[in-house]
Amino acid sequence: MAGRSAGRGDPVRQLLRFSAAIDRMNDRIGGVIQWLTLAMVVVGSANALLRYATRFAGVSLSSNAFLDLQWYMFSLVFLLAAAWGLKYGAHVRVDVMYERLSARRRAWIDLFGTILFLIPFSVLMLYVSWPPVRNSWSIRETSPDPGGLARYPIKTVILICFALLLLQGISEAIKQIGILRGGGFAESDSVPPHDPHGPASPHGAPEAPEGG
């Protein structure tokens, strides 16, 4: 992962170290978050069975806390794994043109996209989400249903999501600059490997190595 650019105090090298730290963090988060999909399946089927059993029991066996838990986990999966997904090319591209380009040209497109689209959008989302999240905390917002879960923690995750995306965006931009400076980063895993037989994204996007 280390660049060829020499010198201990080289700023590019320090930036790359910063980028590697962000990558490691999102790898770990992604690795843990994946387990929530299994938990979702378990809670989801328990909810289905409880709702069905309610018909025969005469009293409601469904639990609003469990019903909330189900979509809380769904939300955690995509909010917290979005940055991990950015690193591993989970976000679908229309690669009609992109896949024909050289690694350098791709790095240019990715660098522009990261700086002009991803980073500003993450900042915008942080900016517009801050007031409602703060409001949710101040009133300790909770589910309108009896026994439902508190809402303010899950709303806070929207902020965490875009903060992680912002960080991963910075990491990707650093790596793309590394490629453009010819620092031996052409093999970096943020650039999808070009496979002449490989399917185009989304379904056939290169399989993400295990995170964490």
Place this chain on the structure above:
Amino acid sequence: MSGFWGPVMFLGALALIFTGYPVAFALAGAAMLFALLGWMAGVFDPILFMAMPERTFGTMSNFTLLAVPFFIFMGTVLEKSRLAEELLETFGMLFGRFRGGLALGVIIVGALLAAATGVVGASVTAMGLISLPVMLRNDYDEDYSLGVISASGTLGQIIPPSIVLIVLGDQLGVSVGSLFAAALLPGLALTGAYAVYAVVVAWLRPDVAPAMKLEERMSTGALVRRVLRSMIPPLALIVIVLGSIFAGVATPTEAGALGAVGAMALAALNRNMGMETLRAAMRETTRLTVMVVFLLIGSTAFTLVFRGLDGDLWIEQTLSGLPGGAIGFLIVVNIFVFVLGFFIDFFEIAFIIVPLIAPAAVVLGIDLTWLGIVLAVNLQTSFLTPPFGFSLFYLRGVTPAAISTTSIYRGVLPFIVIQLVVLAVIIFMARP
């Protein structure tokens, strides 16, 4: 003003998408760019962006979309449990002794897998790996074999349960259960049309689809046991998932969760439910859930600004004022979706295009559930159209280099024609 900003923003967003940067963020970028331009021109109020957190929260608590990860989880587990392999080998043996039988077997297995999983890539890949060598070894025509495999493997798009239908149901605001029910007949009709074509080919052109060679056949007793054994897992899942939805016992989301558990149980019975299967299912589910939801968030930002610039009025006026009324609308929308389908995926079409055309459809009195089916059949075609059909990419990925890509394109052509005929029948003869 609406006649200027709408088309400009639409084309601008398409241009940004085609740079190849992840679509979700390219759409968000288009939203911010045109918000800025609109604001400078005094026609857009950036305060509209304050609606984004509430929209995001709406996506998080969306019970319909929750079905998506469940069905992906179920499909990945089944893929790893070698369900497709087992079925293909068995049906190949069963029908192989007849002329055209191998092709018929692939079509039936394609429909069964579609009803059991709803994920396309897995079926095409499995068929390309297992059935293609058998067909070629038995002197099947190469183009024809490739066409049968890509078309049958794509049936998962239209036969319920299907991720496409879940997403379309969410975007059209109709019940996914009723969309599933409405898709059953067109899905079976398409399967039937493929089967008829396979029989006709076998009858007219025995050289293209001959019977299996004698030494590859199996004894009848062993074959019957094998058919029973390999049919039970998918049938059990179809009964659990589709049965519970159609009987009104479970919502599609609940059925998806139960189906995922069922798939793990079946994989465990086949001794295929190890850590590797579990990890693959969890990773794939996370990856695709992130992809789908972020595409939705990016599209939401796009739509927000597009509406802020009155682009929705432009679309509605254009589409509802077409000559021919509802039929004119359907023809234009279908051609538009068909052409877009050459380049972009059904998720993008469902998230960007469908919310824009639905209001015009309501104005024209078109039933939205039925419109969903029309769009699903149309999008099914886009999976098969060269050069960017996804099924063709999957198949290309697993076929030997000696097989040319043009051979895949040639093979799939008759099936595209069949699909367009079925689409036309649905539009002109089955409109409620």
